[in-house]
Amino acid sequence: MHQRTDTVENADDDPGDRKPSVVDSVKVEAPMKIEASVKVEASSVNFDVGKLRDNEVDTTHLFSTRDTWKDKEELLDWVRRQANRVGFTSGEHKLLKRKVKHEATRSRKCGCLFKVRGYVVRENNFWKLVILNGVHNHEMVRYVAGHLLSGRLMEDDKKIVHDLTDSSVKPKSILTNLKKKRKESITNIKQVYNERHKFKKAKRDDLTEMQYLISKLEENVYVHYVREKKESQNVQDIFWTHPTSVKLFNNFPTVLIMDSTYKTNLYRMPLFEIVGVTSTYLTYSVGFAFMTSEKEDNFTWALQMLLKLLEPNSDMPKVVVTDRDPSMMKVVANVLPDSSAILCYFHVGKNVRSRIIIDCKVKHNVVVVDGQKKIVDEENHRPALGHRPRVRRPRAHAGRGSKIFLRNGPVLDYVETTILKPFKDKLVKAWTDLVLHLRCRTTNRVEGAHGAVKEYLSTSKGIWVLVGKK
Structure with missing residues (x-):
């Protein structure tokens, strides 16, 4: 009788190219024929669990279970959740096929021998789990959220990001959608931005912007x-x-x-x-x-x-x-x-109000009146903008032009020389109403x-x- 097994394990790394880090992996082998029992080599099982070295952590109790799962994906999801709980990540390690860009760059893998194996029971086609080595040779991380591997996007998640990006959905809304689809997801906003950037760059191909x-x-x-x-x-x-x-x-x-x-x-x-x-x-x-x-x-x-x-x-x-x-x-x-x-005239009025505050030396505060922000006098608590110039509409028979009533001389000079004299025909309603502007004066x-x-x-x-x- 044969058995079908799927292995959840870490790949060994080159001892000369190691960098202490907290990275583990899950590797799923191709299904094999099913047997009634699980054959495990004695050399692959860790019997010396009681004697832990420095920085070693035993997580055997977290993966010891008699539960069964309907399919391989359910088993892998359970393993990943347990790994995230204790503070390490799971994923498949692959050796680099090309030379690294910088000689100072090293691998993040630390050669952890943690290994669990999943297999299918022939009688009911359910998946079960066996622990081959539950000891890690590194410390556990405190926060797994945002980790390079634990927070990575699955293929289904990437498709969602691509579709929502095409629909001009904001990144924070995309992240909310991902967490609703998969509640155990610990992806952060940075990984969403990175995937959006890759997607847009791939669409652009070799063309410049x-x-x-x-x-x-x-x-x-x-x-x-x-x-x-x-x-x-x-x-x-x-x-x-x-x-x-x-x-x-x-x-x-x-x-x-x-x-x-x-x-x-x-x-x-x-x-x-x-x-x-x-x-x-x-x-x-x-x-x-x-x-x-x-x-x-x-x-x-x-x-x-x-x-x-x-x-x-x-x-x-x-x-x-x-x-x-x-x-x-x-x-x-x-x-x-x-x-x-x-x-x-809105921009012109804004400039005049700013000039009034400077020239008249009005001490002002910003208060909210009827849901709108207004500048008020600090002493009398009355609108400082009440000092703005009042422009009287000129009549056709009046040759003096506009007459301004203002309490302050410098502001009057500013309004007359900077605004009214050069731009009165482009600003004052008496002149602008002579053309068909369709009520567009701002x-x-x-x-x-x-x-x-x-x-x-x-x-x-x-x-x-x-x-x-x-």
């Missing part, structure tokens, strides 16, 4: 333009948009809102985003551009590529809303001379689009692979 981005844009039929540096073939700027955005832009070109955002890629390149407004006051994306810097040359190229999207008989944009970026304002005036420029719409893009990318230091598939 920029090459992969361009290939995905071509694959999804995006309209894109690339500008390279003159002295080299490195990409300087890249502009892209979706075909649906091109149709919307030709139908609703009246108002454009432009702004740049940051922390969207590993290379710290600004992401220049342009959005438009439909006749029903809905926001749509017009185009995106990665630029090496926010200089006039970069903005000029991006807006020139934007105008290429317009059909010959389409109307030109009538209103362009931006923040007070000097380079962008100058480029808009040059590339779109027939358009009316409007400055975001950059809030493009700021909201920035938030949606960043949430979709799910990382601030990702690579263009993420953007390439969007």
Whole structure:
């Protein structure tokens, strides 16, 4: 009568290439024919358990059981759980087939002789366990979580990570999903990040990040333009948009809102985003551009590529809303001379409030009023922003322009010289209401689009692979 056995054991290591560590392994041999009894060589069983040397630990009592298991996987799971409880890991050791990269690098294996063997009983086809050597020649670790072997991802876990990564699920949500699927899992977030990185790198193959981005844009039929540096073939700027955005832009070109955002890629390149407004006051994306810097040359190229999207008989944009970026304002005036420029009054008001606090030397605290943070005077506990300038709308018959009521001279000078005199026609409602701006006097719409893009990318230091598939 034959017997089928599966061995759970450690592979011997080269004595000259050992480094003290806490690593054990599980090795499952191919099934053999079943016998009624288990034959074990006497030389492989440890009879000298009572005499332990330094750093040796006897774990025989933890694996001594009369339990049976339905299949091999149940047996291996039980062995791994017991190993994690006591403080050592299990896995299959393989000898290196190639030379290590650094001569100072050594193996983590310590030649532990711990060995247990699983076998199948013919009468009921259940699996049982026999201990061949329950002694370890190393100390047990205190915390097994996050260990290289004990926390490794199984093949099923890797497939889950790959599928959820393709669905743009965040790493912490992936880890939660893995622990729900397998409650005994002690995988940590670092191993999830490592597997995501391997998966994305494998998808990219030998292509660079920029090459992969361009290939995905071509694959999804995006309209894109690339500008390279003159002295080299490195990409300087890249502009892209979706075909649906091109149709919307030709139908609703009246108002454009432009702004740049940051922390969207590993290379710290600004992401220049342009959005438009439909006749029903809905926001749509017009185009995106990665630029090496926010200089006039970069903005000029991006807006020139934007105008290429317009059909010959389409109307030109009538209103362009931006923040007070000097380079962008100058480029808009040059590339779109027939358009009316409007400055975001929210950003201007924020600058004025900051100037009031500095010039008026207001001692302020931040308190929460009606769920909103407000700056208040420390002494009178009243809003310090009450000192902001009040602008009276000029009338057509009044030749004096705007009149400002303010208690402090330096702030009045700042508002008049820095804001009103150069930009009153782009900021004050009396002038901005003369153009059809569709109630867009701030950059809030493009700021909201920035938030949606960043949430979709799910990382601030990702690579263009993420953007390439969007």
